[in-house]
Amino acid sequence: MLNDESTSFMVQSWIEPFSTSTDQDVPFALTPPLKRLNGNARQQLRVLYQGAGLPADRESVFWLSVQEVPQKSKDENILQIAVRQRIKLFYRPADLPGDVGQAPSRLQWRMVPKDGKPGLEVRNDSAFHISFSSVNLKSGSNNYPIPAEMLPPYSSQSFVIEGAASLAPGGATKIEFESIDDDGLAVQHSSNISS
Known part of the structure; x- marks a missing residue:
């Protein structure tokens, strides 16, 4: 202080x-x-x-x-x-498996309907928390912000994609997000989405 x-x-x-x-x-x-x-x-x-x-x-x-x-x-x-x-x-206990710096790039993103609307699920199979500063779904020329904040280890979260009536399957859809590293810096990532 x-x-x-x-x-x-x-x-x-x-x-x-x-x-x-x-x-x-x-x-x-x-x-x-x-x-x-x-x-x-x-x-x-x-x-x-x-x-x-x-x-x-x-x-x-x-x-x-x-x-x-x-x-x-x-x-x-x-x-x-x-x-x-x-x-x-x-x-953070000693000897956790994996690398904390690589954990955000290993997140698994997939499209899943939620409450009858287009939805997105993210899965974290690492031993580390992933903190987000921003998450955006890019579909063609459209951009949909996702309200993700932090994903605990060995867990998943689902989100309704607000403002998206439907997303074309097989379209140019990807996730762009920023995670916060151990130094408090925002690190940019881009990931494909599985169906």
Whole structure:
């Protein structure tokens, strides 16, 4: 964390499950959970894994939340806002099969009807999460955005192709997408679609 302002503030940090539909325990300790960050200063967070509780055959994902707690204002009638950042925190066990850099290019895309409409299914047979910054289905001169965000390991997701009444089978249809790599950079990919 970096405070590039001249004033100090408190910073509160914690780790929570990625999905709100689970009561999964978080097998990490985060230090410091609360810290005063002086003006023009830095603070490093340390994430410590307890060594058990997560699958050994795939990545796991959590949220790392960092929240600024501003100082009480000396003036009256001042609106103060606490800024919170949520960052994906991945736990990657040692010796996972495959290469994380190659995982996005190995995704399997295919056309499947969904709710009576043209649909698209993507399958991830790797041990890694694939995060998307954009996914577009190109069919002839038409472009259909697909609302994919992240695909967990060994899973698949299906999407209705909005705005497409029908797609001609065997037409010039392909997927163009950007995945986010370990450095947070968008990497462009293009893939054919199987029927």
